[in-house]
Amino acid sequence: MDNRQIVLESLPQGKLSPDHFRLQTAPRPQPEDGQVLVRTRYISLDAANRAWMQGATYRSALQAGDVMAGGAVAEVVESRAEGLKPGDLVFADTGWQDYAAVKAAGLSKLPDLQPLTHLISVYGVAGLTAYFGLIECGRPQAGETVVVSAAAGSVGSIAGQIARLKGCRVVGIAGGAEKCDWLKSELGFDEAVDYKAGDVRRALRAACPQGIDVYFDNVGGEIFEAALFGMNNFGRIACCGAVSQYDGAAPSHGPRGVPGLIVTKRLGVRGFIVSDFYDRTDIALAELRGWVESGALKVQEDVIEGLENTPAALVGLLAGENRGKRMVKVV
Numbered sequence: 217m218d219n220r221q222i223v224l225e226s227l228p229q230g231k232l233s234p235d236h237f238r239l240q241t242a243p244r245p246q247p248e249d250g251q252v253l254v255r256t257r258y259i260s261l262d263a264a265n266r267a268w269m270q271g272a273t274y275r276s277a278l279q280a281g282d283v284m285a286g287g288a289v290a291e292v293v294e295s296r297a298e299g300l301k302p303g304d305l306v307f308a309d310t311g312w313q314d315y316a317a318v319k320a321a322g323l324s325k326l327p328d329l330q331p332l333t334h335l336i337s338v339y340g341v342a343g344l345t346a347y348f349g350l351i352e353c354g355r356p357q358a359g360e361t362v363v364v365s366a367a368a369g370s371v372g373s374i375a376g377q378i379a380r381l382k383g384c385r386v387v388g389i390a391g392g393a394e395k396c397d398w399l400k401s402e403l404g405f406d407e408a409v410d411y412k413a414g415d416v417r418r419a420l421r422a423a424c425p426q427g428i429d430v431y432f433d434n435v436g437g438e439i440f441e442a443a444l445f446g447m448n449n450f451g452r453i454a455c456c457g458a459v460s461q462y463d464g465a466a467p468s469h470g471p472r473g474v475p476g477l478i479v480t481k482r483l484g485v486r487g488f489i490v491s492d493f494y495d496r497t498d499i500a501l502a503e504l505r506g507w508v509e510s511g512a513l514k515v516q517e518d519v520i521e522g523l524e525n526t527p528a529a530l531v532g533l534l535a536g537e538n539r540g541k542r543m544v545k546v547v
C-alpha cells in the first residue's frame with residue numbers, strides 16, 4: 217500500500233533542474249469524511265508549475281519539502297463522499313504522487329471519453345484557457361490578424377487554431393524552424409516567427425503586414441514588447457502567462473512601451489485565469505468537441521511515461537522540448 221511521491225526538495229534560485237526534486241515512498245493516505253482517495257492516472261505538466269515556486273499566484277507558493285503540486289486526471293478508488301464512487305474519473309490537484317486523499321467538494325465527475333488524454337489537453341485546462349482567453353479577452357473578428365506566442369505549446373497550439381477557425385489570419389511565435397514549419401504545415405497557421413532566429417519585432421512586422429489586432433501572450437518579456445510595437449489601434453492583448461519569466465531570477469527591466477504604447481494605441485490589455493470563465497465551460501466544451509470530432513482542430517499531445525520522470529519532463533517543457541500538451545502517464 218505504498219505511495220510514491222515526488223517532493224520539491226529545494227526551491228530553485230536559477231533554472232529548475234531534476235536535482236531540485238526527490239522521490240520518496242510514504243504510506244497510502246486514508247480518506248476522511250467528505251474526501252475521496254484517488255489514484256493518479258495522467259499528471260498535467262504546466263509552465264505554471266514553475267511559477268508556483270516563485271511566490272504566491274492564484275494559489276499559495278510552494279515550499280521546500282512539499283509534495284510537488286499539480287493537477288491530474290485521477291480515478292476514485294475509495295469514496296467517503298456523496299456523488300463519487302470507485303471508478304469515477306475526476307480532475308484534481310493530486311500532486312505528483314500515486315495516491316491522494318482529496319476533498320470531494322468542487323470535484324466533478326469527468327466524462328469517460330477516449331482517448332483519456334484529451335481530458336488533460338483539449339477538454340482540460342489547456343483547451344479551456346485557449347478558448348476563453350482568445351474568445352473572451354482577444355475578441356477576434358474574422359479577417360483580423362491574431363498573433364500567438366508559445367504557439368507550438370499546449371495552450372498556444374489550440375488558441376491559434378481557434379483563431380483560424382474564427383476566420384482570422386494567424387501568426388505563431390515559437391522556438392526553432394522545425395516547430396515553425398509544423399505550425400504552418402500541420403496546424404494551418406498562416407505564418408510563423410522563430411523567436412530564436414533574431415529580431416522578433418522585425419520578423420513580426422514582416423509576418424503581419426496589416427499589423428496585429430489580437431495578441432495572445434503566453435510568454436511576456438521581450439516578445440510581449442515586440443508584439444506591443446506591432447499592435448493596431450484598438451487592438452486587444454490577452455495576457456495568459458509569462459513563461460519567459462518563470463525559470464530564473466526576476467527580470468531586471470520591464471518591457472518598453474508600457475504604458476506609452478498601450479495608451480496611444482488605445483489597447484485593451486486583459487489578464488485572465490481560466491477559472492474566471494468556468495460558468496461557461498459547457499459552451500466551450502461543446503464547440504471544442506465539434507471542432508475536434510470534425511477534424512477541424514488537431515490535438516497534439518506529448519505523453520511521457522512514469523511518475524519518476526515527471527521532474528525531467530517539467531524541466532524539458534520549460535526548455536521547449538514539448539509540442540502540444542505535455543503530460544505524464546502514471547498508470
Ligand code: NAP
Nearest residue numbers: 262263366369370371390391434457458459460489490536
Ligand atoms: P506550453 O506552452 O505547452 O510549454 C511552454 C512553452 O513555452 C515551451 O514549449 C517553449 O516553447 C515556450 N518557452 C519557454 N521559454 C520561453 C521563452 N523564454 N520565450 C518564449 N517561449 C518560451 O506550456 P503551458 O503550460 O501550456 O503554458 C503556456 C502559457 O499558458 C504559460 O504562460 C502558462 O502560464 C499559461 N497558462 C495560463 C493559464 C491561465 O489561466 N491564465 C492556464 C494555463 C496556462 P518554444 O520551443 O517555442 O520556446
